[in-house]
Amino acid sequence: GAVVSQHPSRVICKSGTSVKIECRSLDFQATTMFWYRQFPKKSLMLMATSNEGSKATYEQGVEKDKFLINHASLTLSTLTVTSAHPEDSSFYICSAREGTGIRKTQYFGPGTRLLVL
Amino acid sequence: AQKITQTQPGMFVQEKEAVTLDCTYDTSDPSYGLFWYKQPSSGEMIFLIYQGSYDQQNATEGRYSLNFQKARKSANLVISASQLGDSAMYFCAMREGSGGYQKVTFGTGTKLQVIP
Numbered sequence: 001g002a003v004v005s006q007h008p009s010r011v012i013c014k015s016g017t018s019v020k021i022e023c024r025s026l027d028f029q030a031t032t033m034f035w036y037r038q039f040p041k042k043s044l045m046l047m048a049t050s051n052e053g054s055k056a057t058y059e060q061g062v063e064k065d066k067f068l069i070n071h072a073s074l075t076l077s078t079l080t081v082t083s084a085h086p087e088d089s090s091f092y093i094c095s096a097r098e099g100t101g102i103r104k105t106q107y108f109g110p111g112t113r114l115l116v117l
Numbered sequence: 118a119q120k121i122t123q124t125q126p127g128m129f130v131q132e133k134e135a136v137t138l139d140c141t142y143d144t145s146d147p148s149y150g151l152f153w154y155k156q157p158s159s160g161e162m163i164f165l166i167y168q169g170s171y172d173q174q175n176a177t178e179g180r181y182s183l184n185f186q187k188a189r190k191s192a193n194l195v196i197s198a199s200q201l202g203d204s205a206m207y208f209c210a211m212r213e214g215s216g217g218y219q220k221v222t223f224g225t226g227t228k229l230q231v232i233p
Contacts, residue, residue, distance in 0.1 A: 009220070036162060038221070044154055044162035059161075093221060106156075108210075108223035 003027055004096045006109035013084055014117055021079045021112045023094030028107075029074035030096035035067075038091040038111070050077055084116045120144065121211055123224035130199045131232050137184070138194040138227045140209030149213045151192040153183065156206040156226070165207075168192060199231045 003026040013019050023033060035047045048064075050056035050071035058064045068080040077096075081088055094109040122141045130136035142151065149170045155163040168176045168183045176183045184193040196203055209224040 034160060043164040046161045049160060091221070095223075105225050106206075107225070108208075108221070110220040110222065 004030075004094065004107045004109040006092075006094055006112050008112060009110065010113045010115075012115045012117065015085055016083055019081045019084055019114060021081075021092055021094075021114075023077045023079070023096065023109050025075050025096040025098075025107070028096075028098045030077070030098060031074065032097045033071055033077040034095040034097075034106070035069060035077075035079050036093045036095065038093055044093065047079075081114065084114070086116045089114055089116045120222040121209055121224040123209055123227050125227045126225070127228045127230070129230050129232055130196075130203075132201060133198055135195060135197045136199055136229065138196070138207050138209075138229065140192045140194065140224060142190050142192060142209075142211045142222075144190075144211065144213050146213040149211055151183070151185070152210040152212070153181070153192075153194045154208045154210065155203075156208060158205075162208070166194065196229075201231050201233060204229060204231045 005024045005026055007022045011019055031052055033050050037045045037047055046059050047062045047067060048056040048058045048069050050069050052071050052074050056069035066082055071077040091111050091113050093111045095106050097106045120143050124139055151168045153165040155165055166176050166178045166181045166183050168185045175185050180197045182195045184195055206226045206228050208226045210221055212221045214220055
């Protein structure tokens with residue numbers, strides 16, 4: 001089956017620094033990629049949806065200047081948490097879908113644990 | 118081998134009937150968690166229910182219950198009294214590891230359609 005990878009799997013950083021998380025589709029072209037944040041009570045919040053070559057669409061309440069998303073190619077999307085603060089500590093999960101149709105299967109990455117000190 | 122397997126790409130259920138969505142998992146980690154999420158057409162992921170590997174009882178949340186059979190490594194979601202608003206994609210997921218070394222795996226999802 002299709003594979004989506006995330007790098008790094010775990011990152012610890014100091015408050016005020018920026019962190020970049022990569023999401024790659026390894027054996028298919030991901031026209032659409034999604035970024036989610038999983039909270040301690042297990043809810044999974046959609047942060048943004050990005051289509052290759054265009055700007056990401058952010059969900060309400062998500063600061064686009066803080067969470068920069070770049071979907072530069074059909075196999076790579078990056079999420080940069082700028083000026084990270086302890087409240088940004090979370091588990092970030094990306095997902096990729098081949099094509100734009102909602103009937104297409106969505107594949108999820110293994111997640112990235114971010115801890116901001 | 119697939120870590121999370123959802124064998125039903127699509128399911129139909131009559132309104133007010135119960136439906137079971139299948140999920141099997143594979144892990145050698147003794148400590149893990151199992152989740153079910155609902156994804157409507159908007160793309161958001163709605164958390165439904167959670168089962169820890171050491172939980173003695175099957176998890177229940179309103180109309181949702183998780184039929185956890187540890188020996189068979191299955192974690193089927195049961196939705197009772199289906200409603201039209203239950204029509205959506207449903208994803209089963211497993212979280213393994215502890216502390217900072219955690220990994221989550223999602224199944225490929227089951228599309229549920231509730232028929233009036």
